[in-house]
Amino acid sequence: MSAMQRQDKDAFASLMARHLDSLYGYALRLTQEPSNAEDLVQETLLRVWANAKKYKQGTVAFSTWLHRVLHNLFVDQHRRQQRSVPEDTEAVRRDDVYDLYAQRQTKSQVDKLLWQLPDNQRAALLLFNQQGFSTREVAAILGLGERAAESLLARARRALRQSYKEQIDDKE
Amino acid sequence: MNIETFKNLLDAHGADIQSWPDPEAAQEFFEREPKVREELALALTIEQELATRATQAPATLAAQILSNLPDQPKPPTLLWRELLSLFPKDRAWIPAASALVPLLLGFVLGLNNASFAADDQEDYYLWIFADKLEQATFDTSPPSSVIAEDQTP
Known part of the structure; x- marks a missing residue:
């Protein structure tokens, strides 16, 4: 971690290799769209590289920080999308995306229902059950109090x- | 315990009864109430489904990210450090530079003294010029006898 903070690209590559699949898996289920998930993960890791010095070791685990960066980016993207797309169009687009996704992969019933939850509830469940974070860590990632x-x-x-x-x- | 309490605990703590505040009471209620068995089975299915999906990132993603990493701007350094970095890294030039320093210092001091001397000479010529100018001014004033004649009634 400290090597990455000194802008060592090899150290960054090995850290990335350790977290990439898990981060992508989370982003994919959060966005439900592979290209969005790729963009989100890429943007997250570029931001982590640029702000590596801001990470204080010992305060939160690196994976918690990584997921927090991803979550903040996701929220920003979502807000931008909501501002630019009218509500009814957005609903249609979401259905289209879901149909496309359902055709492409044998999705479980749970995934389909997960998509219908509000973003923060979906994120909380995925962080807890899929990513294995504790409630305290989920709170840190989502920027909430533990309660x-x-x-x-x-x-x-x-x-x-x-x-x-x-x-x-x-x-x- | 009743069904609603059981459901609330299921919402708050998830499907693992052992992590609940009173696991024995929950287990006992679970065994005698078929309605909550169904709820728990549902919760377990959902949790397993959420947890088991392992996804692999696309093979090109890591390379794509690494190729997009921007180079960090270098932190500002002091001028003398910049200059020092121009010299070869091996230390052989240091004794030579140390020998050159007093030589250069002497040269600079000598050059300064010479310019001081030239300044002194310039001052000397200025003084002579000023003296001569003063003399010339006095020579143009009217003689004292003429002044005396003018003042007589």
């Missing part, structure tokens, strides 16, 4: 379980 993160996770769990149940009931 707020706990509450967000609880709402996300209930919402996802509820819609999963409805889906099953509809099929029956």
